[in-house]
Amino acid sequence: EVQLVESGGALVQPGGSLRLSCAGSEFTLSSYEMHWVRQAPGEGLEWVSYISRTTTIYYADSVKGRFTISRDNAKNSLFLQMNSLRADDTAVYYCAREGDCAGNGCLDVWGKGTTVTVSS
Amino acid sequence: SYVLTQPPSVSVAPGQTASIMCGANNIESKSVHWYQQKPGQAPVLVVYDDTDRPSVIPERFSGSNSGNTATLTISGVEAGDEADYYCQVWDTNTDHGVFGGGTKLTVL
Numbered sequence: 001e002v003q004l005v006e007s008g009g010a011l012v013q014p015g016g017s018l019r020l021s022c023a024g025s026e027f028t029l030s031s032y033e034m035h036w037v038r039q040a041p042g043e044g045l046e047w048v049s050y051i052s053r054t055t056t057i058y059y060a061d062s063v064k065g066r067f068t069i070s071r072d073n074a075k076n077s078l079f080l081q082m083n084s085l086r087a088d089d090t091a092v093y094y095c096a097r098e099g100d101c102a103g104n105g106c107l108d109v110w111g112k113g114t115t116v117t118v119s120s
Numbered sequence: 121s122y123v124l125t126q127p128p129s130v131s132v133a134p135g136q137t138a139s140i141m142c143g144a145n146n147i148e149s150k151s152v153h154w155y156q157q158k159p160g161q162a163p164v165l166v167v168y169d170d171t172d173r174p175s176v177i178p179e180r181f182s183g184s185n186s187g188n189t190a191t192l193t194i195s196g197v198e199a200g201d202e203a204d205y206y207c208q209v210w211d212t213n214t215d216h217g218v219f220g221g222g223t224k225l226t227v228l
Contacts, residue, residue, distance in 0.1 A: 035217065037163075045155070045163065045206050047217030058215045061121075094162055103151020105210030105217050106168040113162055 002026045002109055004095050009114030016085050016118070022078040022095030022111055030073035033098035035107060036080050038091035038116075048093070049080065050105075063089075085118045092116075122211040124220035131226040132197050140223045142190040142207030150209040152190040154183060157222075158203045166205075167192060194225070202227045 036048040092113040099108030155163035167183035
Protein backbone atom coordinates (compact mmCIF):
# COMPACT_ATOMS: atom_id res chain seq x y z
CA GLU A 1 0.00 0.00 0.00
CA VAL A 2 1.31 3.44 -0.94
CA GLN A 3 1.70 5.46 2.22
CA LEU A 4 3.52 8.27 3.98
CA VAL A 5 4.49 8.18 7.64
CA GLU A 6 5.51 11.32 9.51
CA SER A 7 7.56 11.42 12.70
CA GLY A 8 9.42 13.88 14.86
CA GLY A 9 6.58 15.87 16.36
CA ALA A 10 7.05 16.92 19.98
CA LEU A 11 6.50 19.53 22.64
CA VAL A 12 9.09 22.29 22.21
CA GLN A 13 9.64 25.66 23.85
CA PRO A 14 9.22 28.92 21.93
CA GLY A 15 12.38 29.71 20.01
CA GLY A 16 13.32 26.04 19.80
CA SER A 17 13.90 23.77 16.83
CA LEU A 18 12.46 20.52 15.56
CA ARG A 19 13.04 18.29 12.55
CA LEU A 20 10.11 16.42 11.06
CA SER A 21 10.58 13.36 8.86
CA CYS A 22 8.26 11.73 6.35
CA ALA A 23 9.01 8.25 5.04
CA GLY A 24 7.44 6.96 1.88
CA SER A 25 6.63 3.31 1.21
CA GLU A 26 5.56 1.38 -1.86
CA PHE A 27 6.53 4.27 -4.13
CA THR A 28 9.67 6.19 -5.03
CA LEU A 29 9.41 9.53 -3.29
CA SER A 30 12.07 11.12 -5.52
CA SER A 31 9.73 10.77 -8.51
CA TYR A 32 7.18 13.15 -7.01
CA GLU A 33 6.77 16.73 -5.92
CA MET A 34 6.12 16.81 -2.19
CA HIS A 35 4.42 19.20 0.22
CA TRP A 36 4.02 19.92 3.89
CA VAL A 37 0.60 21.08 5.10
CA ARG A 38 -0.34 21.92 8.68
CA GLN A 39 -3.52 22.25 10.69
CA ALA A 40 -3.70 24.19 13.93
CA PRO A 41 -6.07 22.84 16.60
CA GLY A 42 -9.67 23.40 15.52
CA GLU A 43 -8.57 25.26 12.39
CA GLY A 44 -8.38 24.64 8.68
CA LEU A 45 -5.59 23.41 6.45
CA GLU A 46 -2.60 25.65 5.77
CA TRP A 47 -0.06 24.96 3.04
CA VAL A 48 3.49 25.21 4.40
CA SER A 49 6.10 24.21 1.82
CA TYR A 50 6.82 22.50 -1.51
CA ILE A 51 9.81 20.74 -3.03
CA SER A 52 10.00 19.63 -6.63
CA ARG A 53 11.80 16.62 -8.05
CA THR A 54 14.61 18.95 -9.04
CA THR A 55 14.58 20.65 -5.59
CA THR A 56 12.84 23.84 -6.54
CA ILE A 57 11.48 25.02 -3.19
CA TYR A 58 8.69 27.32 -2.05
CA TYR A 59 7.50 28.37 1.42
CA ALA A 60 4.46 30.02 2.89
CA ASP A 61 5.19 33.57 4.03
CA SER A 62 4.46 32.56 7.63
CA VAL A 63 7.40 30.13 7.74
CA LYS A 64 9.86 31.54 5.20
CA GLY A 65 13.28 32.06 6.73
CA ARG A 66 12.52 29.75 9.66
CA PHE A 67 11.63 26.41 8.04
CA THR A 68 13.67 24.38 5.56
CA ILE A 69 12.30 21.58 3.41
CA SER A 70 14.60 18.89 2.06
CA ARG A 71 14.57 15.37 0.73
CA ASP A 72 16.88 12.36 0.94
CA ASN A 73 16.21 10.19 -2.06
CA ALA A 74 18.40 7.36 -0.78
CA LYS A 75 16.21 7.15 2.34
CA ASN A 76 12.98 7.75 0.38
CA SER A 77 12.26 10.51 2.85
CA LEU A 78 11.15 14.13 3.14
CA PHE A 79 12.13 16.48 5.95
CA LEU A 80 11.07 19.78 7.48
CA GLN A 81 13.60 21.58 9.68
CA MET A 82 11.75 24.08 11.85
CA ASN A 83 13.70 26.80 13.69
CA SER A 84 12.66 29.78 15.80
CA LEU A 85 9.39 28.07 16.60
CA ARG A 86 6.46 30.18 17.82
CA ALA A 87 3.22 29.34 19.56
CA ASP A 88 1.30 29.80 16.32
CA ASP A 89 3.34 27.00 14.73
CA THR A 90 1.43 24.58 16.97
CA ALA A 91 -0.33 22.19 14.61
CA VAL A 92 -0.59 18.74 13.13
CA TYR A 93 1.91 18.60 10.28
CA TYR A 94 1.11 16.44 7.27
CA CYS A 95 3.38 15.48 4.43
CA ALA A 96 1.62 14.92 1.15
CA ARG A 97 2.46 13.69 -2.32
CA GLU A 98 1.51 15.73 -5.36
CA GLY A 99 -0.47 13.66 -7.82
CA ASP A 100 -0.53 13.65 -11.58
CA CYS A 101 -2.87 16.59 -12.09
CA ALA A 102 -2.84 19.27 -14.75
CA GLY A 103 -3.30 22.16 -12.39
CA ASN A 104 -0.43 21.54 -9.95
CA GLY A 105 -0.77 21.06 -6.24
CA CYS A 106 -3.29 18.24 -6.06
CA LEU A 107 -2.33 16.10 -3.08
CA ASP A 108 -3.27 12.49 -3.66
CA VAL A 109 -1.47 10.73 -0.80
CA TRP A 110 -1.29 12.10 2.76
CA GLY A 111 0.39 10.87 5.89
CA LYS A 112 -1.54 10.64 9.16
CA GLY A 113 0.32 13.64 10.54
CA THR A 114 2.65 14.40 13.44
CA THR A 115 1.82 16.85 16.23
CA VAL A 116 4.01 19.84 17.04
CA THR A 117 3.24 21.79 20.20
CA VAL A 118 5.13 25.00 20.91
CA SER A 119 4.68 26.03 24.53
CA SER A 120 6.66 26.96 27.58
CA SER B 121 -2.44 36.85 -1.88
CA TYR B 122 -5.14 34.69 -3.45
CA VAL B 123 -8.08 34.02 -1.12
CA LEU B 124 -10.59 31.16 -1.39
CA THR B 125 -13.89 31.72 0.41
CA GLN B 126 -16.11 28.85 1.58
CA PRO B 127 -19.28 28.88 3.68
CA PRO B 128 -18.55 27.61 7.19
CA SER B 129 -21.34 25.07 7.10
CA VAL B 130 -23.81 23.29 4.85
CA SER B 131 -26.61 21.01 5.98
CA VAL B 132 -28.49 18.47 3.91
CA ALA B 133 -30.88 15.58 4.49
CA PRO B 134 -29.84 12.05 3.56
CA GLY B 135 -30.44 11.27 -0.09
CA GLN B 136 -30.47 14.92 -1.10
CA THR B 137 -27.80 16.87 -2.98
CA ALA B 138 -25.19 19.00 -1.23
CA SER B 139 -23.42 21.85 -3.01
CA ILE B 140 -20.31 23.36 -1.43
CA MET B 141 -19.07 26.59 -2.98
CA CYS B 142 -15.56 27.99 -3.19
CA GLY B 143 -15.34 31.60 -4.29
CA ALA B 144 -12.41 33.64 -5.57
CA ASN B 145 -11.60 36.21 -8.21
CA ASN B 146 -11.61 34.53 -11.64
CA ILE B 147 -11.26 31.10 -10.06
CA GLU B 148 -12.24 29.56 -13.39
CA SER B 149 -8.69 30.33 -14.58
CA LYS B 150 -7.29 27.95 -11.99
CA SER B 151 -7.54 24.22 -11.40
CA VAL B 152 -9.45 23.54 -8.19
CA HIS B 153 -8.95 20.50 -6.00
CA TRP B 154 -11.27 19.31 -3.21
CA TYR B 155 -10.51 17.36 -0.04
CA GLN B 156 -12.68 15.57 2.49
CA GLN B 157 -11.49 15.42 6.09
CA LYS B 158 -13.23 13.42 8.78
CA PRO B 159 -12.50 14.08 12.48
CA GLY B 160 -9.08 12.82 13.56
CA GLN B 161 -8.15 11.76 10.03
CA ALA B 162 -5.95 13.09 7.27
CA PRO B 163 -7.57 14.79 4.28
CA VAL B 164 -8.56 12.72 1.26
CA LEU B 165 -8.56 14.03 -2.30
CA VAL B 166 -12.09 13.69 -3.73
CA VAL B 167 -11.97 15.90 -6.84
CA TYR B 168 -8.98 17.32 -8.75
CA ASP B 169 -8.57 19.62 -11.72
CA ASP B 170 -12.09 21.00 -11.24
CA THR B 171 -13.98 17.91 -12.36
CA ASP B 172 -11.83 14.76 -12.20
CA ARG B 173 -12.29 12.11 -9.55
CA PRO B 174 -9.76 9.59 -8.19
CA SER B 175 -10.79 6.06 -9.06
CA VAL B 176 -11.61 5.18 -5.45
CA ILE B 177 -14.04 8.08 -5.00
CA PRO B 178 -17.74 7.37 -5.67
CA GLU B 179 -19.41 8.93 -8.70
CA ARG B 180 -21.69 10.79 -6.29
CA PHE B 181 -18.86 13.32 -5.93
CA SER B 182 -18.49 15.81 -8.77
CA GLY B 183 -17.03 19.24 -9.34
CA SER B 184 -17.46 22.29 -11.54
CA ASN B 185 -15.72 25.62 -11.96
CA SER B 186 -17.06 28.73 -13.65
CA GLY B 187 -16.57 32.45 -13.27
CA ASN B 188 -15.76 33.27 -9.67
CA THR B 189 -17.13 30.07 -8.12
CA ALA B 190 -16.06 26.44 -7.99
CA THR B 191 -18.53 23.91 -6.64
CA LEU B 192 -18.28 20.46 -5.12
CA THR B 193 -21.52 18.55 -5.51
CA ILE B 194 -22.38 15.43 -3.57
CA SER B 195 -25.43 13.59 -4.86
CA GLY B 196 -27.44 11.16 -2.78
CA VAL B 197 -25.74 12.28 0.41
CA GLU B 198 -25.06 9.57 2.96
CA ALA B 199 -24.36 9.81 6.68
CA GLY B 200 -20.76 8.81 5.99
CA ASP B 201 -20.27 11.96 3.89
CA GLU B 202 -20.42 14.10 7.02
CA ALA B 203 -17.01 15.80 7.14
CA ASP B 204 -15.11 19.00 6.53
CA TYR B 205 -14.48 19.83 2.88
CA TYR B 206 -11.67 22.08 1.63
CA CYS B 207 -11.06 23.59 -1.79
CA GLN B 208 -7.50 24.26 -2.87
CA VAL B 209 -5.58 25.81 -5.76
CA TRP B 210 -1.97 26.45 -6.67
CA ASP B 211 -1.42 30.20 -7.04
CA THR B 212 1.03 30.53 -9.92
CA ASN B 213 1.54 34.24 -9.17
CA THR B 214 3.13 33.51 -5.80
CA ASP B 215 3.98 29.79 -6.18
CA HIS B 216 2.02 29.13 -3.02
CA GLY B 217 -0.60 26.55 -2.24
CA VAL B 218 -3.90 28.03 -1.07
CA PHE B 219 -6.71 26.33 0.85
CA GLY B 220 -10.19 27.60 1.48
CA GLY B 221 -11.30 27.93 5.08
CA GLY B 222 -13.27 24.70 4.92
CA THR B 223 -16.97 23.82 5.01
CA LYS B 224 -18.50 21.50 7.58
CA LEU B 225 -21.10 19.27 5.93
CA THR B 226 -23.79 18.10 8.32
CA VAL B 227 -26.14 15.29 7.31
CA LEU B 228 -29.42 15.89 9.09
